[in-house]
Amino acid sequence: xxxxxxxxxxxxxxxxxxxxxxxxxxxxxxxxxxxxxxxxxxxxxxxxxxxxxxxxxxxxxxxxxxxxxxxxxxxxxxxxxxxxxxxxxxxxxxxxxxxxxxxxxxxxxxxxxxxxxxxxxxxxxxxxxxxxxxxxxxxxxxxxxxxxxxxxxxxxxxxxxxxxxxxxxxxxxxxxxxxxxxxxxxxxxxxxxxxxxxxxxxxxxxxxxxxxxxxxxxxxxxxxxxxx
Numbered sequence: 001x002x003x004x005x006x007x008x009x010x011x012x013x014x015x016x017x018x019x020x021x022x023x024x025x026x027x028x029x030x031x032x033x034x035x036x037x038x039x040x041x042x043x044x045x046x047x048x049x050x051x052x053x054x055x056x057x058x059x060x061x062x063x064x065x066x067x068x069x070x071x072x073x074x075x076x077x078x079x080x081x082x083x084x085x086x087x088x089x090x091x092x093x094x095x096x097x098x099x100x101x102x103x104x105x106x107x108x109x110x111x112x113x114x115x116x117x118x119x120x121x122x123x124x125x126x127x128x129x130x131x132x133x134x135x136x137x138x139x140x141x142x143x144x145x146x147x148x149x150x151x152x153x154x155x156x157x158x159x160x161x162x163x164x165x166x167x168x169x170x171x172x173x174x175x176x177x178x179x180x181x182x183x184x185x186x187x188x189x190x191x192x193x194x195x196x197x198x199x200x201x202x203x204x205x206x207x208x209x210x211x212x213x214x215x216x217x218x219x220x221x222x223x224x225x226x227x228x
Contacts, residue, residue: 006033006068007089011040011060012096013075020073020096038063040075049103052077061086072104073097081109095119122186129190136179140172174198180227184209184219192218203227 008029010017017037029035040060042050052060060077064070064087072079073096084090084106093105093115110117138144145167149156162168179195181188181204192202202219205227214221 007066008033008035008069008071009063009067010035010037010071010073011063011076012037012071012073013041014039016073016075016096033068036063040077042075042077044074045103047103049078050076057082064090068092069094071096076104078104078106079110080106084109084113084115090115092116092118125186125190129187129194132187132191133194136174140170140174142167142170174200176200178203180204181219182206182224182227184214184217184221189217 010021012020017039021037026035038059040052040056042052042056044050057077061083064079064083066089067087068089069092070079070087070090071094077083079093093110094117095104097104097119105117107117146156149167174195175198177198178201181191181202184192184204184206188204188206195202196218203222203226204214204219205222205224209221211221
């Protein structure tokens with residue numbers, strides 16, 4: 001059933017389809033639109049656009065031709081001017097991979113045609129900042145070294161070892177320490193929020209941030225040498 005319902009398409013590998021699109025998402029989408037998925041297996045690179053054969057590009061162009069919204073991810077050919085020109089109804093193109101969509105979407109061509117280009121930029125900022133905090137806590141207490149000992153089945157943590165083993169010598173706290181950040185973008189700023197309960201002093205180096213933002217965000221902007 002189509003009628004006047006928006007047509008939404010996903011071009012990707014089967015793995016992406018299975019990983020990112022679940023039944024609950026589709027139920028919500030089907031309330032107002034129709035969805036179709038087409039499998040593509042083009043090679044993906046962080047810094048170069050995917051290269052597709054003529055046949056694959058023709059197949060991709062046909063797939064996009066009657067869509068109102070096209071979502072791409074790993075496996076998809078590039079959405080370029082020729083694809084956009086063949087899809088007069090297309091109002092939105094999106095990328096699931098994050099802030100690297102320029103490799104699979106010609107953003108300038110989309111803007112020129114009035115097609116909105118969106119992605120999941122900074123979608124991973126929160127989990128990455130949480131991971132960074134976790135690594136601080138683990139590193140201060142040598143948790144990685146203890147874990148490597150334990151997984152071997154070795155008897156570990158005896159009173160004698162606690163007194164003599166180097167791994168037990170480092171058992172520090174994060175509270176009240178000085179933390180250095182290289183970069184104060186989305187990940188850095190979220191990490192600063194997570195560090196607030198630890199009452200730390202934060203030094204950051206970021207040549208791209210306005211100096212007047214440092215104080216409101218809770219850190220001191222300084223040189224790279226001082227951070228290191």
